[in-house]
Amino acid sequence: MNVLGRECLINNLRDGHLVVSPLLSEDQLGAASIDLRMGNVVLMVRARGSSHVDPQVAKKRAAGTAHDAAFDRHQKHERYDIPFKSRFLLHPGSLALVPTLEWLQLPANLIGNVTARSTWAREGLSIATATLIEPGYQGIVTLELANLGQIPIALFPGLRIAQITFASVTGNTQRPNRSQYDLSFEPFQGNIAKPDDLPFIPDDPPAAATD
Amino acid sequence: MTPLEFLREEFRNVDRALEETLRYDYGPEQSKDFYIECAGRLSRIKLEVDNDGLDRQTIAALRGDLNYIAALISLIERSHLGEFSWPFADDLRELAKPLLREQNLLGGQSEPIIHVVADAPGYRIRYEDAVRSASSRRRFTIVLFPRPLKDHVLLHAIFGHEIGHAALEATNAGALLRSQAYPALTLNVLADEISVDSWLNAFDSPDDLKTELAAYHQRMGRPFRLTSDFRDSWIHELICDLCGLLLFGPAFLAAHRTIIEPSHPNPLKFELTEPTHPPYAVRHKMLCQAMRLLHWHKTVTLHVEGDVHSAELEFVSSLTRDPFPNWAKVFSEQEIDSAIHGLKSVLSELVYAPPSSGTLAKLVRRLNRRLPPIVDGIDSIDKPILVSTDFRQILHAGWLFWDGRKQLEPQSELDFLKTNRLCNQALLQQRAINEFLNA
Numbered sequence: 001m002n003v004l005g006r007e008c009l010i011n012n013l014r015d016g017h018l019v020v021s022p023l024l025s026e027d028q029l030g031a032a033s034i035d036l037r038m039g040n041v042v043l044m045v046r047a048r049g050s051s052h053v054d055p056q057v058a059k060k061r062a063a064g065t066a067h068d069a070a071f072d073r074h075q076k077h078e079r080y081d082i083p084f085k086s087r088f089l090l091h092p093g094s095l096a097l098v099p100t101l102e103w104l105q106l107p108a109n110l111i112g113n114v115t116a117r118s119t120w121a122r123e124g125l126s127i128a129t130a131t132l133i134e135p136g137y138q139g140i141v142t143l144e145l146a147n148l149g150q151i152p153i154a155l156f157p158g159l160r161i162a163q164i165t166f167a168s169v170t171g172n173t174q175r176p177n178r179s180q181y182d183l184s185f186e187p188f189q190g191n192i193a194k195p196d197d198l199p200f201i202p203d204d205p206p207a208a209a210t211d
Numbered sequence: 212m213t214p215l216e217f218l219r220e221e222f223r224n225v226d227r228a229l230e231e232t233l234r235y236d237y238g239p240e241q242s243k244d245f246y247i248e249c250a251g252r253l254s255r256i257k258l259e260v261d262n263d264g265l266d267r268q269t270i271a272a273l274r275g276d277l278n279y280i281a282a283l284i285s286l287i288e289r290s291h292l293g294e295f296s297w298p299f300a301d302d303l304r305e306l307a308k309p310l311l312r313e314q315n316l317l318g319g320q321s322e323p324i325i326h327v328v329a330d331a332p333g334y335r336i337r338y339e340d341a342v343r344s345a346s347s348r349r350r351f352t353i354v355l356f357p358r359p360l361k362d363h364v365l366l367h368a369i370f371g372h373e374i375g376h377a378a379l380e381a382t383n384a385g386a387l388l389r390s391q392a393y394p395a396l397t398l399n400v401l402a403d404e405i406s407v408d409s410w411l412n413a414f415d416s417p418d419d420l421k422t423e424l425a426a427y428h429q430r431m432g433r434p435f436r437l438t439s440d441f442r443d444s445w446i447h448e449l450i451c452d453l454c455g456l457l458l459f460g461p462a463f464l465a466a467h468r469t470i471i472e473p474s475h476p477n478p479l480k481f482e483l484t485e486p487t488h489p490p491y492a493v494r495h496k497m498l499c500q501a502m503r504l505l506h507w508h509k510t511v512t513l514h515v516e517g518d519v520h521s522a523e524l525e526f527v528s529s530l531t532r533d534p535f536p537n538w539a540k541v542f543s544e545q546e547i548d549s550a551i552h553g554l555k556s557v558l559s560e561l562v563y564a565p566p567s568s569g570t571l572a573k574l575v576r577r578l579n580r581r582l583p584p585i586v587d588g589i590d591s592i593d594k595p596i597l598v599s600t601d602f603r604q605i606l607h608a609g610w611l612f613w614d615g616r617k618q619l620e621p622q623s624e625l626d627f628l629k630t631n632r633l634c635n636q637a638l639l640q641q642r643a644i645n646e647f648l649n650a
Contacts, residue, residue, distance in 0.1 A: 014589050016580075022587045022640050023595040024647045040639060081292035083301075084646050101643055103583050103636065138581055140636075158643055183581060185632050 004110070004166045005032050012110075018166065019105035028160065035117060035160040039099035039140060041186050042088055043077040050076050058193040059201045076189055088155045090125070090147045097187035099140035101158060106137045108173050110166045114141060120161050124149020127162050135173040139184025214270045215263075221274060222260045225281050226253055232287045242287050244324045248349050249283055256280075286328050286353060294329035295356040298638040299364050302602040303327075303354065303374075306458065306561060310378040311338070311352055323352045323381075330355040334366075334470075336373035338380040352377055362628060364635045365609045368466040371455025378454065379447060384557060391553025392450045400541040401446055407437045415538045417479040427483050435483055445489040452494055453501060453547075453554055460563035461507050462606035464498050464530050465614065478535065492535035499533045500540075500547050511565045516572040522615025523571070529614050566604040574600070574608035578630065579619045583637035584608050585644065597644050605641065609634040 004012065006029060012018035020034050028035040050057075050072075061072040077097070082088050090096055106112055112133030116126055126146045133141060143162050147153050155161065193201060212220070229249055232242070256276055259269070304325045311323040335355040354373075360366055378384040400410045410416070411424060427435045437445070455463040471491055472478065478491040488494075502508045508531045510523045542550075555562055565571070574584035584605055586598040613630050616623050625633070 010589055010593055019580075019582060021582065022585060022597070022644055023589070024597065024643065026594050028595075029593070037643070079293050081297060083292070083297060084642060101640065103640070105580070105582060158646065183629055183633070185636065 002168050003032050009034060017107050018110060020102050033163040033165045036162040036164055037101040038155055038157050038159050038161050039101045040082050040157045041099055042080045042082055043097040043187050045076060046078045055193045055197060055201050059198060062193060073189055082157050084157050089152045090145055090155060091152045092147050092150055094147055096145045098143050098145055099186050100143060104137060104141055106133060106135055108135045109169050111135055111169050112164045112166050114162055114164045117161060117163050123153055125153055125161065135169055140186065142187040214267060215265055218270050218273055219260055221277050222257065225277050228281060228284050232284060242290055245287055245326050248324055249280055252280055252347055286326060289328040290326060294358060295327060295361055296364050296635050298642050299367050300327040303370055307374050309561065310374065310384040311381045313382045321349055323350050325352045325354060327354045329358040331358045333357055334369050334373055336377045338377040340380055362635055363631045364638060365606055365631050366466050366470060368459040368462040368606050369470050371459040371463045372451045374458060375451030375454030387557045388450065388554060391557055392550040393446060395546045395549035395553060396446050396449060396542065398546055401442060404436055404439065407442060413538065419477055420480050423480060423483060437486060441486045444487045448488050449497060452498055453550060456498055456501055457554055457558055457562050459603050460565060460607055461530060462603060462610050464502060465610040479539065492539035493541055496533055496535055496539045497542055497547060499531045500544060501551060502531050504544065504548050504551060511568055511571050513568045516568060518618055518620045519572040519575045521618035522575065523611055525618050526611045526615040563603050565607065571608055574605065575612050578608065578612040578633060579623050581625060583633050583640055585637045585640050597648055599645055599648055600641055602638055602641065605634055605637050
């Protein structure tokens with residue numbers, strides 16, 4: 001697995017093989033990475049939403065009525081649209097899902113890896129979780145922002161808060177169960193009870209938990 | 212409780228309701244002007260409410276004023292940014308502002324408060340006409356987006372027509388627009404009641420319409436007449452259609468056809484009991500004539516653009532296809548040309564300018580690659596290329612892509628919603644580019 005250097009990144013971007021768009025400044029192009037900017041939507045866990053994260057509750061909801069399944073998907077997060085030059089405060093211990101400003105399109109032979117920029121990491125901003133962008137991905141990238149510091153962090157859409165590196169992948173990357181990535185326009189809640197997880201999740205309600 | 216006590220109680224309730232709107236997050240800065248204006252109007256009403264000697268008539272009038280402000284306050288609560296495309300709304304504000312600006316009594320210019328809400332079902336711009344000079348300082352213009360069409364920015368081009376309505380009511384632009392377009396459109400069929408009547412009953416008027424007019428005559432005991440109020444309303448609508456076309460270009464006609472045609476089961480007929488709008492066929496025919504006079508029936512892209520050029524040929528030919536009989540042609544080319552010239556002189560730099568061949572082709576190719584249609588790239592010295600593209604050009608490219616997509620290679624599988632969402636994403640990214648370029 002070879003990580004693409006600046007020259008290779010530029011060549012890929014120039015010929016359209018790889019898309020990270022728009023790039024607003026030359027400074028976004030690093031030695032072997034591209035800086036990503038914060039987009040304009042923030043999803044935060046709703047204070048009066050779910051009591052805890054539990055695949056068993058998700059399984060129960062999914063098996064219920066269409067309303068139950070959809071309700072669960074939509075109730076967990078509060079959605080905020082943040083125009084440019086508007087502030088968003090990320091408090092210590094909070095997790096926020098935000099999109100990148102950039103639209104990405106990866107070819108079948110490249111994989112992306114998203115991390116925090118060290119400048120922001122030093123302030124406590126972590127982009128901590130799922131960071132791999134699969135070959136063939138098309139859309140915005142969802143950044144999972146967490147504040148690991150002791151004081152709130154003010155963020156503004158357009159700030160360069162993350163970076164992505166690309167590495168080449170050998171072999172066929174086509175997945176027989178997923179012909180092509182659907183376009184991803186904004187962050188959304190993931191599914192923690194996927195069909196192949198269900199055999200491991202008990203049907204009985206949790207002993208002391210409520211949803 | 213006496214009427215005066217109840218008036219005071221109502222005043223306190225409305226005042227409290229206004230304050231409660233501050234509890235919610237409607238998007239920074241977007242509701243501030245609205246709040247300040249409502250608060251100002253309330254404080255001026257309070258001066259009267261505090262007067263102990265109010266008679267019953269004044270109390271009733273003040274209650275009406277309070278109800279009006281209460282209705283305005285509810286609009287703040289329906290302006291949540293997540294329920295409409297705020298990048299489009301911002302672009303629309305910028306486009307509408309110069310037309311809605313008006314001179315105030317102190318000789319300065321008053322900016323309208325353009326407030327955007329998500330509503331249902333249709334597109335509307337409500338221009339506040341009943342300005343109460345005693346209690347208001349700035350006029351409200353309420354832009355209503357249909358809530359279910361949150362992402363459908365291509366359809367939002369229909370707002371060109373609604374801007375026309377608002378501008379016609381505005382004191383400065385309204386008088387100018389009317390004086391420039393009205394004479395040219397009232398030379399012939401719409402000159403007066405008699406000429407409309409001859410046109411409706413002409414030998415070539417549609418059979419369905421003749422039958423309906425005869426049924427009306429029988430039902431009402433008198434023949435149908437398009438009274439001067441409704442004739443004015445037709446002219447008003449037609450001027451707004453021309454304004455929409457001039458402001459949004461071919462994207463307007465595409466949105467106009469898509470939204471308005473389906474609501475006319477018979478495009479040659481119109482509502483006889485409340486005839487506010489002319490038949491759809493008349494509107495479409497006039498817009499097709501205007502497209503030709505503006506040379507927008509020709510392609511922007513050159514042959515060298517290959518499949519995009521073919522797509523544009525299909526787009527413009529489908530857009531200007533006019534299946535309606537000659538009866539629906541109520542204006543000569545000269546009359547429309549004259550109206551266009553007049554409107555252009557008022558709209559001046561707001562008139563839509565199509566992109567270059569290369570830019571339009573780039574935008575369409577981006578869409579066909581499932582990318583937001585903006586112009587970007589990296590130049591020969593490895594610097595990003597940033598271009599400020601007019602949001603209406605993005606809509607133009609979006610419609611070209613949609614109507615001409617079968618000519619593009621490879622053929623796209625994008626549906627209409629995703630095409631719109633990519634265009635909406637482009638409007639958002641374009642704002643970022645503009646912020647960066649203007650810094």
